[in-house]
Amino acid sequence: MPDRDRSIALVAPRGIGRSLLLTVPMALFTLLLFTPVLRQPGRPTKLAALIAWAFMIALFFLMMRTRETYRWRRIFFITLGFLFPVGFIWDLVAVRSSMSIPIERMLSGDTPFCFMVLPMTLIPAALTRTIIFPGSILPTPSNPHSIAVMVALWLLATVILGKAWCSYGCFFGGLDEGFSSVAKKARLHKLNPKWRLAPWAILVAIVLLSAATYEPIYCMWLCPFKTVTEFPEVRSVQTALQFGIFIALFLALVVVLPFLTKKRTQCAFFCPFGAFQSIFSRTSIFDIRIDKEKCGAGCVLCQNNCPTLAIDQSSIQAGKTLSSCTRCGTCVDVCRKHAAVWHIKGTPVGVTPERARLLYLYAAWVFASIFGGSIIANSLQKLIGLIV
Amino acid sequence: MKRLTAILGYAAAVLTIVVAVVGPLFWFGVFSRAAAKTSLRIDPMYTGGEPARTIVHDGYQMVVYKPVPKRAPLSQTASFVQVVWKPASALPPAISEPVDLDGDGQPDCVVSFQASRGLDAKLRVSVEPLTTLVQPMNGVGKDSFSSLIARANDTIVVRVPLR
Numbered sequence: 001m002p003d004r005d006r007s008i009a010l011v012a013p014r015g016i017g018r019s020l021l022l023t024v025p026m027a028l029f030t031l032l033l034f035t036p037v038l039r040q041p042g043r044p045t046k047l048a049a050l051i052a053w054a055f056m057i058a059l060f061f062l063m064m065r066t067r068e069t070y071r072w073r074r075i076f077f078i079t080l081g082f083l084f085p086v087g088f089i090w091d092l093v094a095v096r097s098s099m100s101i102p103i104e105r106m107l108s109g110d111t112p113f114c115f116m117v118l119p120m121t122l123i124p125a126a127l128t129r130t131i132i133f134p135g136s137i138l139p140t141p142s143n144p145h146s147i148a149v150m151v152a153l154w155l156l157a158t159v160i161l162g163k164a165w166c167s168y169g170c171f172f173g174g175l176d177e178g179f180s181s182v183a184k185k186a187r188l189h190k191l192n193p194k195w196r197l198a199p200w201a202i203l204v205a206i207v208l209l210s211a212a213t214y215e216p217i218y219c220m221w222l223c224p225f226k227t228v229t230e231f232p233e234v235r236s237v238q239t240a241l242q243f244g245i246f247i248a249l250f251l252a253l254v255v256v257l258p259f260l261t262k263k264r265t266q267c268a269f270f271c272p273f274g275a276f277q278s279i280f281s282r283t284s285i286f287d288i289r290i291d292k293e294k295c296g297a298g299c300v301l302c303q304n305n306c307p308t309l310a311i312d313q314s315s316i317q318a319g320k321t322l323s324s325c326t327r328c329g330t331c332v333d334v335c336r337k338h339a340a341v342w343h344i345k346g347t348p349v350g351v352t353p354e355r356a357r358l359l360y361l362y363a364a365w366v367f368a369s370i371f372g373g374s375i376i377a378n379s380l381q382k383l384i385g386l387i388v
Numbered sequence: 389m390k391r392l393t394a395i396l397g398y399a400a401a402v403l404t405i406v407v408a409v410v411g412p413l414f415w416f417g418v419f420s421r422a423a424a425k426t427s428l429r430i431d432p433m434y435t436g437g438e439p440a441r442t443i444v445h446d447g448y449q450m451v452v453y454k455p456v457p458k459r460a461p462l463s464q465t466a467s468f469v470q471v472v473w474k475p476a477s478a479l480p481p482a483i484s485e486p487v488d489l490d491g492d493g494q495p496d497c498v499v500s501f502q503a504s505r506g507l508d509a510k511l512r513v514s515v516e517p518l519t520t521l522v523q524p525m526n527g528v529g530k531d532s533f534s535s536l537i538a539r540a541n542d543t544i545v546v547r548v549p550l551r
Contacts (some may be wrong), residue, residue, distance in 0.1 A: 029409060033412070035447040041400075071405055091508070097471055102538075103530045103533075103536065103538055104538045104539060104540045105538045106434055107434065107436070107538060108540045108541060109434065109435065111431060124460075127430065128431075129426075129427050129429065130428070130429055130430065130431040130432070131428060131429070131431060132433075133430070133431075133434075134429045134430070134434040135430065136430065137423055137428060137429065137430065138420055138423065141418065146420075147423070148419055148420040148423035148424075149416055149419075149420065151419070151423075152415055152416045152419035152420065153416070155416055155419070156407070156411050156412070157416075159404070159407055159411075160407055160408045160411070161403055209462075212460055212461060212462040213459075213460050213462045213463050213464065214431060214459035214460040214463050214465075215433075215463065215464070215465075233530075235529075235530055236531070241507055254507075262426050269527065284400065285397065285400040285401050286404075286410055292411070306420045308546070344397045344398060344400075344401045345397050345398045345400075346393035346394055346396050346397025346398075346400070347393070347394045347398065348390065348394065356401070359398075359402070359404075359405065360401070362408075363401075363404045363405045363407075363408045364409040366405070367408050369527055370412050
C-alpha cells in the first residue's frame with residue numbers, strides 16, 4: 001500500500017490576500033463566540049481561549065491557502081482527540097478524586113450523557129418513555145451535560161455535518177486518527193473489507209441487548225474510550241472484568257491496530273455510533289464524488305489512503321464514496337487527476353468543486369470551532385494553569 | 389430542471405451554513421424547553437422511582453418509594469423498593485427501623501445500618517425480612533442497583549430487593 005502521496009504540486013496555492021479575505025468571516029464569527037470566555041476572569045482562561053481561537057483560524061487560513069483539507073483538519077482533530085481526555089480527567093479528579101463513577105453519582109443523576117448511548121436508548125424510550133442512562137433530562141448545576149443538551153448537540157451536528165461528525169466532532173475519533181498517523185508506513189496491509197460490516201453488527205446487537213436488559217450494554221461492556229474518560233467503580237469481579245475489556249479494546253483498536261494499519265480501525269471496524277451516524281450520511285447536502293472519466297484506469301490512491309475504507313472498486317465505479325465516508329477530504333487531496341471532488345447534491349459533478357468545498361468548510365469549521373475549539377480551550381486552560 | 393436542482397442544492401448548502409452560525413445561539417434552549425414538556429424521564433433503576441409515602445421522625449424523615457419491578461427479561465437488576473433517610477446529617481448514630489414496603493400497614497422488614505460514620509466511610513446495611521416479599525441482606529454495601537446502601541447528597545439511600 002503506498003503512503004499518502006499528495007498532489008500539492010498540481011494544485012496552485014491561493015494568494016495570501018484572497019486566503020485572508022476568505023478567512024475573515026470565520027475569524028470574526030468565531031471571535032464573537034469566544035468573547036464570553038475571553039471576558040471571564042483569570043489569565044489562563046483568557047490565554048487558552050485566545051490560543052484555541054488562533055489555532056482554529058490559522059488552520060482555516062491554511063485550508064484556504066493550500067486548497068487542502070485533510071492535512072489541516074487532521075491537526076485539529078488529533079489535537080481535539082488528545083486534549084479532550086486531559087480536560088475531562090482533570091475535571092473528574094478535581095470533583096471526585098477519581099476517574100471512576102461511584103454509584104452515588106449515578107443515583108443522583110450526575111453522569112454526563114455521552115452521544116454513544118443514543119442508539120441504545122431508542123427502543124426503551126419508545127416502549128416505556130424512560131431513558132436507560134443515569135443522567136438527567138435537563139441540565140443541572142452538577143450535570144450541565146444533560147441528555148437534552150447532548151441530544152440537541154447531536155441533532156445540530158447531524159444537520160450540519162451528517163456522517164462528517166466522525167471527522168470534525170468526535171473527540172474519540174481524534175485519538176484513533178492520532179495513533180494511525182504515528183508510523184510512516186503501514187505494517188499490516190491486508191484488511192478484509194468485510195470487517196466494514198462489523199460496526200453494523202455491533203450496532204444491531206447492542207440496540208437489541210440494551211432493549212432486552214434495559215441497560216446501556218455498549219457503555220457497560222464494550223466502550224474502549226472508558227479507558228480515557230470515566231468508568232464504573234470497580235467493586236466486584238464483574239466491574240473488574242468490564243474495566244479489563246475497556247483497556248484491552250482501547251489498546252487493540254485505538255492504539256495498536258491504527259499504528260499497524262494506518263487506518264482508523266476503531267471507527268471503521270467497531271464503532272456502533274459511527275454506523276448509526278452512517279444512516280445520516282445521505283441526508284447531508286455535501287458529499288464527495290468520483291469522476292469516472294477523469295479517474296480512467298484508476299490509481300486507487302484514494303482507496304488506499306481512505307482512513308475508514310470508505311472507497312472500494314464498486315464505489316469508484318458508482319462515482320461516490322460508501323456511506324461510511326466521514327468527509328475527511330483525504331481522497332480529494334491525494335487524487336492526482338482531480339477525479340475525487342467535493343460536491344453539493346443537485347449540482348453538476350466536478351464543475352465547481354472548490355465552491356462546494358468552501359461552502360462545506362464554512363459550515364463544518366464553524367461547528368468544529370464552537371464545539372472542538374471550546375474543548376481545546378478548556379483543556380489548554382488546565383495545562384496553562386499549571387505553568388502560569 | 390438541472391438548473392433548478394443546482395439552485396436548490398446551493399440554497400440548501402447556504403442554509404446549512406446559516407444553521408451552523410445561528411443554531412448554537414438558541415437551539416439548546418429551545419430543545420431543552422421542548423424536552424421538559426415531554427413525559428420522558430430517567431429509568432427508575434437509576435432514580436429509584438416515585439416516592440409513595442413519607443414517615444416523619446424527630447429531626448429526620450424516611451421516604452418509602454413505590455416498588456420498581458424488574459425492568460426487562462434479561463435485566464441483571466431484580467425488583468426493589470428504595471427507601472431514603474434524610475437529611476443524613478440529622479440521623480441518629482444507628483438506624484434499625486421496621487419498614488412497610490407495600491403500604492398495607494404492616495412492616496415487611498427491619499432495615500439496620502450505622503449512620504454515624506464519616507462521609508468517606510463505607511456504609512453497610514442489613515435487612516431482616518418479616519414477610520415473604522423481601523429478600524434478606526446482610527452487611528451489604530453497593531452490590532447492585534437492587535441491593536445497596538449509598539450516600540447521595542445529604543441522604544442515605546437503601547434499596548431492598550424483592551422476591
